[in-house]
Amino acid sequence: MAAHFPLLHTPPSLSAKTLHFYRSKPTTPSFSSYPKRHKGLYGLSTTICSSSNGRDPNSVDSGAKSVEKLVEGKRRAELSARIASGEFTVEQSGFPSGAKKSLSKLGVPSEILEFLFSWVDGHEDCPKIPEAKGAISAIRSEAFFIPLYELFLTYGGIFRLNFGPKYVAAMISLFGQATDRLCKKLDAAASDGEDVEMESLFSRLTLDIIGKAVFNYDFDSLTNDTGIIEAVYTVLREAEDRSVSPIPVWEIPIWKDISPRQKRVSAALKLINDILDDLIAICKRMVDEEELQFHEEYVNEQDPSILHFLLASGDDEPSVVSKLQEEVDSVLGDRFPTIEDMKKLKYATRVINESLRLYPQPPVLIRRSLENDVLGGYPIKRGEDIFISVWNLHRSPKIWDDAEKFKPERWPLDGPNPNETNQNFSWLKNVANLISNGGQLTFVLSDDGAIVAQKEGVPFTPILLGYLPFGGGPRKCVGDMFASYETVVALAMLVRRFNFQIALGAPPVEMTTGATIHTTEGLKMTVTRRIKPPIVPTLEMLTLNAGASVNLSEGDALLGQKGEVSSAHS
Numbered sequence: 001m002a003a004h005f006p007l008l009h010t011p012p013s014l015s016a017k018t019l020h021f022y023r024s025k026p027t028t029p030s031f032s033s034y035p036k037r038h039k040g041l042y043g044l045s046t047t048i049c050s051s052s053n054g055r056d057p058n059s060v061d062s063g064a065k066s067v068e069k070l071v072e073g074k075r076r077a078e079l080s081a082r083i084a085s086g087e088f089t090v091e092q093s094g095f096p097s098g099a100k101k102s103l104s105k106l107g108v109p110s111e112i113l114e115f116l117f118s119w120v121d122g123h124e125d126c127p128k129i130p131e132a133k134g135a136i137s138a139i140r141s142e143a144f145f146i147p148l149y150e151l152f153l154t155y156g157g158i159f160r161l162n163f164g165p166k167y168v169a170a171m172i173s174l175f176g177q178a179t180d181r182l183c184k185k186l187d188a189a190a191s192d193g194e195d196v197e198m199e200s201l202f203s204r205l206t207l208d209i210i211g212k213a214v215f216n217y218d219f220d221s222l223t224n225d226t227g228i229i230e231a232v233y234t235v236l237r238e239a240e241d242r243s244v245s246p247i248p249v250w251e252i253p254i255w256k257d258i259s260p261r262q263k264r265v266s267a268a269l270k271l272i273n274d275i276l277d278d279l280i281a282i283c284k285r286m287v288d289e290e291e292l293q294f295h296e297e298y299v300n301e302q303d304p305s306i307l308h309f310l311l312a313s314g315d316d317e318p319s320v321v322s323k324l325q326e327e328v329d330s331v332l333g334d335r336f337p338t339i340e341d342m343k344k345l346k347y348a349t350r351v352i353n354e355s356l357r358l359y360p361q362p363p364v365l366i367r368r369s370l371e372n373d374v375l376g377g378y379p380i381k382r383g384e385d386i387f388i389s390v391w392n393l394h395r396s397p398k399i400w401d402d403a404e405k406f407k408p409e410r411w412p413l414d415g416p417n418p419n420e421t422n423q424n425f426s427w428l429k430n431v432a433n434l435i436s437n438g439g440q441l442t443f444v445l446s447d448d449g450a451i452v453a454q455k456e457g458v459p460f461t462p463i464l465l466g467y468l469p470f471g472g473g474p475r476k477c478v479g480d481m482f483a484s485y486e487t488v489v490a491l492a493m494l495v496r497r498f499n500f501q502i503a504l505g506a507p508p509v510e511m512t513t514g515a516t517i518h519t520t521e522g523l524k525m526t527v528t529r530r531i532k533p534p535i536v537p538t539l540e541m542l543t544l545n546a547g548a549s550v551n552l553s554e555g556d557a558l559l560g561q562k563g564e565v566s567s568a569h570s
């Protein structure tokens with residue numbers, strides 16, 4: 001018998017999800033009982049069937065099975081009861097709707113109520129999507145669609161599923177744990193008075209995080225040097241060199257075996273491929289064993305590493321760092337960051353935004369022309385590579401005030417998180433106007449690397465794309481949220497416990513590329529624990545406080561606080 005199933009499509013966004021119901025093609029699974037008709041909210045009708053997998057429930061091993069079924073039945077009944085009790089229901093009622101309900105109970109006719117409340121709650125006339133809310137663990141213990149069915153019976157055909165950020169919350173805790181390991185390493189360095197090479201430590205941190213997040217594999221590269229990071233650098237550097245080399249010498253067979261450089265590249269490639277093969281095998285095993293839940297939400301490329309230059313940039317560093325520490329102290333205190341903290345760590349987010357403006361990774365995006373084309377009036381041949389310099393764009397004085405300065409304050413704390421679409425808002429508006437006015441619109445690269453629009457060959461200024469930290473369009477970074485949260489967590493946890501300074505006698509911090517930006521000779525820093533200075537009463541203080549009552553126990557408590565997470569005193 002043909003049955004129609006409601007299919008659930010959850011868009012891969014990281015926020016609360018709205019579920020869309022579709023009708024799938026009719027399928028013909030085997031069912032032992034007849035379908036019941038159920039009428040959903042807004043009249044969306046779906047056909048629901050109760051399945052027993054088509055097996056005979058009285059088969060030989062049915063003893064154990066029926067116990068399992070009983071337990072399962074009990075569990076489902078409990079879940080249904082919890083849903084019915086409203087545990088997962090989001091409270092929608094504010095004062096107006098509460099008052100309306102109370103008056104209605106007192107017998108006030110609905111027409112009068114509608115009239116009275118129309119000025120307060122005009123928007124309440126529109127039907128509101130029912131919302132189901134709760135902890136993901138409540139619906140995660142079995143196939144996703146089963147608890148969704150229970151929710152459907154309670155809430156109807158359309159409802160918003162508000163079961164928290166799932167995956168994201170777990171990632172925040174993972175970022176915290178990994179950064180904590182780095183903190184312990186820095187702690188030891190601070191105790192021993194040893195300088196640390198921060199670029200390599202940041203690379204190891206991101207490797208540990210991406211390994212755990214994507215493959216559930218612990219590289220533990222903060223403790224063990226497997227050589228993987230050096231190998232990745234070697235290969236990236238080689239890829240970049242090959243992209244600009246006029247003669248492909250690496251393709252000469254004998255050259256590969258005699259050139260020390262090519263031998264190093266081959267060895268690095270082998271190491272990377274071996275490790276990737278191992279990881280893929282682990283992943284396959286996990287998927288086979290059905291241990292990997294929600295694996296479709298996993299993202300699986302590129303190692304984010306943007307913190308390289310963060311602490312070495314700009315003259316304003318001390319004030320930026322102390323502002324940052326102040327925020328982190330007040331938001332986090334001594335605990336691990338959570339998903340809720342991400343919204344509150346506003347200044348830390350701006351520091352990351354600004355780091356990505358000054359040091360975009362990769363600094364140059366590359367596109368290959370698929371057809372003969374024209375760019376900025378110049379003919380471009382099919383197969384030609386086009387470099388789009390995000391670096392230039394992000395530092396263009398035409399777009400940015402004090403373009404070269406590290407100024408997280410350039411973005412208001414309560415403004416939107418800057419991205420490729422909301423910087424220079426006028427951009428989209430102008431393009432829309434141009435298109436609606438007719439005429440051909442083309443985009444060209446200006447001298448300073450910005451993308452400028454032209455209409456009928458005449459520049460239309462200023463239409464500028466300002467900020468592309470994660471690229472844009474169909475090839476935009478899929479890991480932007482992951483990377484943003486990862487860096488905010490790491491930054492917050494590091495600056496709340498430590499102060500960093502370029503080490504005495506360290507080589508100058510200069511840049512080189514290997515697809516992304518790296519230092520030429522590392523980022524050697526001295527790390528010190530943040531210590532709350534003891535409060536020693538001075539003569540001045542004593543004079544000021546004269547007459548005020550002194551509470552000794554309060555003073556003791558202050559001195560007894562954990563030093564490393566106290567407010568900034570650097």
Ligand code: HEM
Pocket residue numbers: 299300301302303304305306356360361362365366468469470471472474475476477478479480482483484
């Ligand atoms: C701060 C860290 C990161 C930065 C600055 C960054 C930046 C970018 C940029 C600019 C692009 C576009 C490249 C282009 O247009 O040619 C890109 C693409 C991409 N990124 Fe990221 N990324 C970061 C972290 C991540 C992470 C953590 C992941 C995965 C977990 C990731 C996965 C990807 C993927 C898969 C693409 C290719 C998308 C496609 O071509 O369809 N990125 N990234």
